[in-house]
Amino acid sequence: MVHSFKYNHKGRDYHFLFDVETASLHNIDKDAYLVAKDKFGELSESEMIELDGMDKSLVAEISAELDQLEDEGSVNTANYSCTGDKQIGEIKALCLHICHDCNLRCKYCFADEGTYHSKLREYMSFEVGQKAIDFIVANSGKRHSLEVDFFGGEPLMNLDVVKQIVEYAKAQAVIHNKQFNFTMTTNCVLLTDENINWLNEEMFNVVLSIDGRECVHDKLRRTINGKGSQSLVLANAKKFRDVRGDKSYYVRGTFTSNNLDFASDVLYLRDQGFDQISVEPVVLPEDSPMALRAEHLPQIMLEYERLASEYLDSRSSGKWFNFFHFMMDLDGGPCIKKRITGCGAGCEYLSITPYGDIYPCHQFSEEEGYKLGSVMSGEFCLDISKKFAKNTVFNKPxxxxxPAKYYCSGGCCANNTHFMGDMSKPYSMSCEMMRKRFELSLAIAGIERSLV
Ligand code: SF4
Ligand code: SF4
Ligand code: SF4
Incomplete structure (x- = not known):
């Protein structure tokens, strides 16, 4: 499959041809772009007029060159296909819901302010944590490297148990020849010096939640008393960053219909000294006032373009930073298995509630029909995993x-399920944004490569 596209940076049009199957990106000129779009069935009406105005012998020459590249296998018009399902039965990662409680009251919280729609604010006990570690060790097969993500609500509200679980997992790793990488996602409210030092020592990666500018963050991420949390969160996140040095962490924000100018939040976070940044679109039902809806898409697309332009300028002028949705590794990146299977939810990745119930991922937590078993009772049924295992890009027409299929991997099963009623039906809002980010990531990689 071949995809041609253009990107305008600082008034100059850049044209690209991307071979989807081999992940080869070619910088091409405008004439080649028009002929390729025509040849591979992507020509728009306005481009058809431009193509008609081209010299016919030049069109024939470029077309012959494209034929030759196809014959040589440098450009693949066929789609790679594979009928294999995802592997099940070997678990690689667990998301531990260490605490169904939170010290913030974010208005867009998918976890219903940490409670996951339960009336009770539950905390995982050390006993449940132990059983969860035993469960992943027993069900990880030959995998040596395992991941445990401490998630909430707010996991620092149950830090003593997190510490016990980490010590227990490290001891089990020695006994069973495994290695654990721990991660935590925190809202930063309880990042004291002592907590920062412990996290820095024990966590392989830490995700710090902050939405960006104070006016944006404070509108939705408030304390229990209704006060804005940005100044506290920002100060704590900076303290963590200063201790963390080169070890893995990133700041993660959410944009909603309140801040369709979200590029300003990304740049704000950069200006606060963070160089690993992710700001992601909120996913909410259409009737929520903060939801992103189809009518917002044109503005969102322009905003991603603005961000891409600022990103290129920033990185080339000494203010280097990574925006996660623009990261593109043209020389390596995930293996083909990862590219077609995506996040692994329900198969190699599972979540555990505070009571020890097993779900495909945090977004399915407590959802009827998605419970796989319990680490407490030992019950574990793979029937639900089998459904998730079939959910590869090759099974989604x-x-x-x-063109984004090997980078998106068919979208988020949870969003597809919750918005489309079927995990194999892509959620169209997410697709539009995904494809835009995908093209911009390629364009950024192509332009940066041409500058080296
Ligand atoms: S910090 Fe996270 S868990 Fe807590 S209310 Fe906000 S989004 Fe929900
Ligand atoms: S962007 Fe949409 S259509 Fe494309 S691979 Fe992802 S889910 Fe599928
Ligand atoms: S299904 Fe969606 S929410 Fe769940 S782990 Fe995968 S990408 Fe994340």
Whole structure:
């Protein structure tokens, strides 16, 4: 499959041809772009007029060159296909819901302010944590490297138990020849010096939640008393960053219909001295006032373009930073298995509630029909995993014709399920944004490569 596209940076049009199957990106000129778009069935009406105005012998020459590249295998018009399902039965990662409680009251919280729609604010006990570690060790097969993500609510509200679980997991790793990488996602409210030092020592990666500018963050991320949390969160996140040095962490924000100018929040976080940044679109039902809806898409697309332009300028002028949705590794990146299977939810990745119940991921937590078992009772049924295992890009007709398929991997099963009623049906809002970010990531990689 071949995809041609253009990107305008600082008034100059850049044209690209991307071979989806081999992940080869070619910088091409405008004439080659028009002929390629025509040849591979992507020509728009306005481009058809431009193509008609081209010299016919030049069109024939470029077309012959494209034929030759195809014959040589440098450009693949066929789609790679594979009928294999995802592997099940070997678990690689667990998301531990260490605490269904939170010290913030974010208005867009998917976890219903940490409670996951339960009336009770539950905390995982050390006993449940131990059983969860035993469960992953027993069900990880030959995998040596395992991951445990401490998630909430707010996991620092149950830090004593987190510490016990980490010590227990490290001891089990020695006994069973495994290695654990721990991560935590925190809202930063309880990042005291002592907690920062412990996290820095024990966590492989830490995700610090902050939405960006004070006016944006404070509108939705408030304390229990209704006060804005940005100044406290920002100060604590900076303290963590200063201790963390080169070890893995990133700041993660959410944008909503309140801040469709979200590029300003990304740049704000950069200006606060963070160089690993992710700001992601909120996912909420359409009737929520903060939801992103189809009518917002044109503005969101322009905002991603603005961000891409600022990103290129910033990185080339000494203010280097990584925006996660623009990261593109043209020389390596994930293996083909990872590219077609995505996040692994329900198969190699599972979540555990505070009571020890097993779900495909945090977004399915407590959802009827998605419980796989319990680490407490030992019950573990793979029937639900089998459904998730079939959920590769090759089993989704919409995805097979999508140039972003090996980077998106067919979208988020939870969003597809919750918004489309079927995990194999891509959620169209997410697709539009995904494809835009995908093209911009390629364009950024192509332009930066041409500058080296
Ligand atoms: S910090 Fe996280 S868990 Fe807590 S209310 Fe906000 S989004 Fe929900
Ligand atoms: S962007 Fe949409 S259509 Fe494309 S691979 Fe992802 S889910 Fe499938
Ligand atoms: S299904 Fe969606 S929410 Fe769940 S782990 Fe995968 S990407 Fe994340």
């Amino acid at each position: 919409d995805c097979m014709a999508c």
